[in-house]
Amino acid sequence: MPEPIRLPPQPDACELCGRAAALTRHHLIPKALHDKPYVQKRFDKGERITATLWVCRPCHNQIHRLFSEKELALTYNSREALLGDARLRTFVEWLASKPAGFTPRH
Numbered sequence: 397m398p399e400p401i402r403l404p405p406q407p408d409a410c411e412l413c414g415r416a417a418a419l420t421r422h423h424l425i426p427k428a429l430h431d432k433p434y435v436q437k438r439f440d441k442g443e444r445i446t447a448t449l450w451v452c453r454p455c456h457n458q459i460h461r462l463f464s465e466k467e468l469a470l471t472y473n474s475r476e477a478l479l480g481d482a483r484l485r486t487f488v489e490w491l492a493s494k495p496a497g498f499t500p501r502h
Contacts, residue, residue, distance in 0.1 A: 401445050410452040411475060412484075413492040417452040424448060424473045426465040435469050449475055454500050458487050 409416045424447040429435045435444065451459070462483055463472050472478050479485050491500065 401442050403446055404448060404450075406450050410455055411449045412451050412455040412478070412488045415452055415492065415494070415496050417496045419450040420453060420456050422449045422451045422456050422459060425469045429465055429469045432469075438470075439473075447473060449478075452491075454491055454498075455488060458484060 403421075406419060410419060425435060425439055425444050430444045439447070459468070459472075459478065462481065472481065479488065491498075494500075
């Protein structure tokens, strides 16, 4: 019997800005693309399901403001790749200095 696929446990703080806040799960490979052949060729089922980050709502919103789902699946599918983008990194660094309950206006 195959080993069940387990999601990473929820940490105490956002995996991008490091603030202790309510967290949401960001799928590094968007769920809407899991059945696309170009995604299935690159990532096995386990990777597609477990490749996630726990992020606060402002970080999550900013990720989806900056990148299309296809860009997320093909280019920005890791924490390192996301933070490699200067626009997101600048936002995350700015947000990291704000209190946990702070929500940016957009």
